[in-house]
Amino acid sequence: MIRLEAVDVLAGDRVVLAPTSLELAEASVALVGPNGSGKSTLLRLLNGLVLPSHGRVHVDGDEPEHALAAVRRRVGFVFTDPDAQLVMPTAVEDVALSLRRTGVPRSERDARARELLAAQGLAALADRSVRELSSGQRQLLALTSVLATDPAVLVCDEPTTLLDLHHARRVADVLLAAPAQLVVATHDLDLAARTRRALWLDAGRVVADGAAADVVAAYRASAAS
Ligand SMILES: Nc1ncnc2c1ncn2[C@@H]1O[C@H](COP(=O)(O)OP(=O)(O)OP(=O)(O)O)[C@@H](O)[C@H]1O
Ligand SMILES: [Mg+2]
Numbered sequence: 001m002i003r004l005e006a007v008d009v010l011a012g013d014r015v016v017l018a019p020t021s022l023e024l025a026e027a028s029v030a031l032v033g034p035n036g037s038g039k040s041t042l043l044r045l046l047n048g049l050v051l052p053s054h055g056r057v058h059v060d061g062d063e064p065e066h067a068l069a070a071v072r073r074r075v076g077f078v079f080t081d082p083d084a085q086l087v088m089p090t091a092v093e094d095v096a097l098s099l100r101r102t103g104v105p106r107s108e109r110d111a112r113a114r115e116l117l118a119a120q121g122l123a124a125l126a127d128r129s130v131r132e133l134s135s136g137q138r139q140l141l142a143l144t145s146v147l148a149t150d151p152a153v154l155v156c157d158e159p160t161t162l163l164d165l166h167h168a169r170r171v172a173d174v175l176l177a178a179p180a181q182l183v184v185a186t187h188d189l190d191l192a193a194r195t196r197r198a199l200w201l202d203a204g205r206v207v208a209d210g211a212a213a214d215v216v217a218a219y220r221a222s223a224a225s
Helices: 039-045 068-074 091-101 106-119 135-148 165-177 189-194 212-224
Strands: 002-011 014-024 028-032 054-059 075-078 153-157 181-185 197-202 205-211
Touching (some): 014 039, 014 205, 028 039, 028 189, 028 212, 075 135, 091 106, 135 165, 165 181, 165 189, 205 212
Antiparallel strands (some): 002 054, 197 205
């Protein structure tokens, strides 16, 4: 359960996020809205990359401001550009590094990493250089590595933006099937519509909040007018 209590984010005299209170308990939540509306800011509050100017953020009872390490262990973050998070030379080593962080014994990491890659249909990429992979393959790999840490919450900032339709669909399938609570900011309205609940942000405010299908339809209609 994610809870924001009267949270705002100010940058000088600029309001990046107006005072916002909400609880997110659904298995999947999308944030939609135009560029600069505050989606990434709201996501970054959830793992302490941005701190509230006022108010409190709780992630499963912990506040990022006061329990950063605990929150970061439970919140996996997926960025638009997988290169921001792939650090090892090969795919299998990248997943194995995540397993190290979660305490899987060294002797088991390689086999377990291969299993996790195979489960995402990436077995053939295991020993390939990360640099040789396409951006779609790299995003699937980044997601596999984050999921290997068994996060309770999966926060994704436009994870399908750089991908073709096929890979965007595959990434969306993996996100929606993940056992973690998903919070995803996206301009990919097909992905947003597949979540349970959507928040529409505009100029730092939540202007609509409800069943994803309804909110996304209203947002599409506003963009078309
Ligand atoms: N640290 C900061 N200092 C000043 N302004 C900031 C800061 N962080 C964000 N902003 C501004 O706040 C607004 C919201 O930014 P944010 O990145 O959250 O938007 P977004 O909805 O994710 O946009 P996009 O769809 O383009 O990713 C933008 O106008 C941005 O320039
Ligand atoms: Mg953003």
